[in-house]
Amino acid sequence: MAKPTKGKTPRRARRNISAGRAYVHASYNNTIVTITDLDGNSVAWSSGGTIGYKGSKKGTPYAAQLAAADAVKKAQQTFGMNIVDVIVRGTGSGREQAIRAIQASGIEVKSIMDDSPVPHNGCRPKKKFRA
DSSP, X not given: OOOOOOOOOOOOOOOOOOEEEEEEEEOSSOEEEEEEETTOOEEXXXXXXXXXXXXXXXXXXXHHHHHHHHHHHHHHHHHOOOEEEEEXXXXXXXXXXXXXXXXXXXXXXXXXXXXXXXOSSOSOOOOOOOO
């Protein structure tokens, strides 16, 4: 029985996405940066954990800076992205540093928007104390 020959699969053409959105999710424990196209399809992402930090170091501003720079580098190299809208969520310490890293990495930031979730009426209060 003859061995089937492996043919080269045709390489997928590189999609060129010039504009997109960068979502920065900054919690106290980690900062996740996701870059999408304008339709919302994920293009590249990175976080404090994928950079190589563990534990409480993932939530630091420096880890957020490295994560944002890594995500932007992936998006620029693979898709040629050069314009981005930044949407920030959460209250972590890496918010500002991630935005600064995106701006410093040579990608044009068109707008910055804070989309942090805000409770409308808060949690239900504890039951009333009876003596």
